[in-house]
Amino acid sequence: MDTNAQTTKSISLEKYGIVNVSEIIYNPSYDYLYNEELNPALEGFERGQLSELGAVNVMTGEFTGRSPKDKYIVKDSVTENTIWWNSDKAANDNKPISQDTWNALKETTVKQLSNKKLYVVDAFCGANENTRLKVRFIMEVAWQAHFVKNMFIRPTEAELENFGEPDFIVMNGSKTSFKDYAAHGLNSEVYVAFNLTEKIQLIGGTWYGGEMKKGLFSMMNYYLPLQGIASMHCSANKGKDGDVAVFFGLSGTGKTTLSTDPKRELIGDDEHGWDNDGVFNFEGGCYAKTIDLSKENEPDIFGAIKRDALLENVTVDANGKIDFKDGSVTQNTRVSYPINHIENIVRPVSKAGHATKVIFLTADAFGVMPPVSKLTPEQTKYYFLSGFTAKLAGTERGVTQPEPTFSACFGKAFLSLHPTKYGEELVKKMEQHNATAYMVNTGWNGTGKRISIKDTRAIIDAILDGSIENAETKTVPVFNFVVPTALPNVDTNILDPRNTYADAAEWQTKAEDLASRFIKNFVQYTDNEEGKSLVAAGPQL
């Protein structure tokens, strides 16, 4: 694949309302972007800085993470009865806007993009030709073009030649914002808005590239399940025997870290589909966290940070020296890189056969969840819909104690349809292919320390090589989790979380508190018989 494709194809943006464009830089090469990002004439957040590892670092401005409160979808005849709309009973980020509001947002965006030099990047979302989206990104900031080039699937010269009309357009007007938001009942000047009839995403007020990445993910989460394909917020990799594992989990639980495993071929680190042929990546790159990154703990991710990778919000001194320990701009420091920066990947297309191991990652800050539990089919459904992890004190304003987060299907912010739809599609595939599920706690236990990456990796090895199936087990009460009593290369004392407390009664109290939160959260799924029947698979008080 020629990842440096830069065709001088003439495209017109007038049909989108963008006029008087002085120059279009179409699918720029990595070299072009490198030179442009370091162009001394650039100012503010547009300008990058070269780091000692050869990757450019950029500051993303006020927004260093996604802004879900500013996400909207046009409510019209296409979406009215399909989207899982925000409601009092089940609050979520799919907030409706009218066609009028959309028109105003679009006018704001195209005005911002008119009369200047623009970047246009055509790329694919989805590795399979029959379900991929041909996406056109339009933006004015060079590093945003670099970000989407890294994260989406880069077309070959020939694919670009035959790209045709895109299926979806992203217009990124990050430098503008919507001043009239209050009159339209919106949350702020920032907008991340989708129109499924026009097939356009509009962005304004935030420079954060993740809005484009996760924005298209929510669109795949719309189109695929409606065609009977599972759409999953998970990483995926493949073993030597062709066995495939998927790792679900919310941000920070270890999808990227644990799927990047030198013993296995990486399929992808964040967004996948599962159709009748197997598991396939939506993306062409990875987006790893760099806070406290070390060569020792995460050698492959460290090695991926080189020229063409793009660092975000990392502290780099005047000589280019990187301080990965510094989280003064944000804890969410990142690097995006094309997937071929990882040596052991599935090639040439990021897809493989059916998954037989399904791992739910949770970073439990309460110290309740065992580091690994074997789930029954009923527990699988219960814990998938629950989507539990914990937010840490200090990671968000006002959070002073660990807060449980129940994020349906381990990705509520990206679900376009009702959670049960994703559950049905996943379970269907799991049943067809005899897949088994495990819950892995990559968070804390009674010692007050986070379970080490080394122990977690050994646990994952035991799941993937099947040795966990030979281990003796016991049942941990309240959650009724079946856990192994010993595993190769894992500290035996941590396997039953009660043993990590000086007094097991302390675990019991915490477990009961967490159990009651699970029970309360699950009420939203109990208005039908299927949901009611799952309650017995959850924690019991």
Ligand SMILES: Nc1ncnc2c1ncn2[C@@H]1O[C@H](COP(=O)(O)OP(=O)(O)O)[C@@H](O)[C@H]1O
């Ligand atoms: N036991 C562990 N398992 C996985 N990650 C861990 C563990 N302990 C610490 N970490 C850190 O937690 C973070 C996990 O983040 P990441 O893999 O990017 O999650 P995700 O891709 O699910 O958002 C990384 O910074 C990693 O170094």
Ligand SMILES: C=C(OP(=O)(O)O)C(=O)O
């Ligand atoms: C990029 C993101 O994903 P994650 O933190 O799961 O890697 C995100 O949620 O914005």
Ligand SMILES: [Mn+2]
């Ligand atoms: Mn990740």
